[in-house]
Amino acid sequence: MAKTTDDQEGEGPSWRQRAVSKSLNAARSRAEQRAQKLLDAAFSLIDERGTTEFTIQEVVDRSQQSLRGFYQYFESKDELLFALLEESIRESAADLQATVDSESKPLARLRAFTIRLHEWCEPAAGTRRKRGSHNRVPISEFSLQLALKDPDRLIAVMAPVSRMMVELLKAAAADGSIRSIEPRRAALLVQQAAMYGWIMNRFVQNPQARVTAEDTWDFCLRGLSG
């Protein structure tokens, strides 16, 4: 089953490792449960408010725990947000992989990936969230802050997605679908357009004038062709 980078049963996500290792192994599952409750509470607050501006107090109230407890599992509020980001990326990476795998031609795969990535970062107004999925916009915003204050950390957590993108670009270039340019550089350009395109959409009031995932892909495709 798990051919992925981190085998679930032993380690789990890195936030889990960090949180759990802070308490003794004996209490492992209890700790995980508690940490998870904190994450859930934070997610629900984010979903309700559409922003990461909640207080730790609200998180602990909602998850019926104590401040003391919170800081036992997370070093700071940023660590909590980072954990949420990790979760989101894990979720989206799996989905992106599935999306890509539903296509066979390199260019179609690249297209599917780009558009899906865009949708993850800025779900269109009409897009209904899947059950259990969360409002990712505030998380995208957090990722942006992270890019500013701790890029290395963001690189690390984004690595699976970035790698996927680079591979797709390589394949498309090998295939002749796009011109050959340094895939890492191309990946940066496309990632920026897809992941942070929503920033510019904040500038337009008229929904008609928004830049859609399709627009973005079109722009990128042309930018990539020879």
Place this chain on the structure above:
Amino acid sequence: MAKTTDDQEGEGPSWRQRAVSKSLNAARSRAEQRAQKLLDAAFSLIDERGTTEFTIQEVVDRSQQSLRGFYQYFESKDELLFALLEESIRESAADLQATVDSESKPLARLRAFTIRLHEWCEPAAGTRRKRGSHNRVPISEFSLQLALKDPDRLIAVMAPVSRMMVELLKAAAADGSIRSIEPRRAALLVQQAAMYGWIMNRFVQNPQARVTAEDTWDFCLRGLSG
């Protein structure tokens, strides 16, 4: 001349008006001078630290004024930063206009504009700042935050630059240098690439692999051609 903002004291003889307005002007200029000193102090702190993380106290200390005074001129720290952003944009708009005017062909003008805009938002490592000019990266970061929390405000202050860009795109399209697409939408795509390309450069360690202004322009040009 006489059509100043403060002729509401329509009574009194003109000498009186002049006197009053002179005194008001004196007060105004005193005030402007003070506000300017605050801006200068903030700029110098930003330049030294490469971040907007200074305290108001530091600003007033450095400009030899009082906290009380600060809040007389600026409603909040954000207002101060906003003022700095305005100044920066004023500065860059003038420069962009000059840059554009040094070219005649529409496409060349568009290119010059795009590259210069990129340089403004992320001065390349080697680029020495002109005397009197400031470190604009922290200001770019602030503009990003503003885009998140108060897009309208950013639109307003960026308007001159945006308008310039739209005009250039229209001209290039009319000229046939680029394909005809809705100029506003195109402007969003290009602005994003040029203004916020530096975000992605935070992800690369190797200076060779950075996305330069030229790379960005090349990508945009292809994205815009038919």
Place this chain on the structure above:
DNA sequence: GCAGAATGAGAATACAAATGCCATCGACTG
């Protein structure tokens, strides 16, 4: 049931933004 770890409740601290308060200064007024 016990020792010691884990947890809860909430007070206490740290810090920076923002306001309030009052004495003073200084330019104009009469």
Place this chain on the structure above:
DNA sequence: CAGTCGATGGCATTTGTATTCTCATTCTGC
């Protein structure tokens, strides 16, 4: 020249939130 009024300076204070500390209570493994 003395008084008025707005602008200032200097502080202390309030506010909001993250983060830490303390101590009493509960839980776990034995």
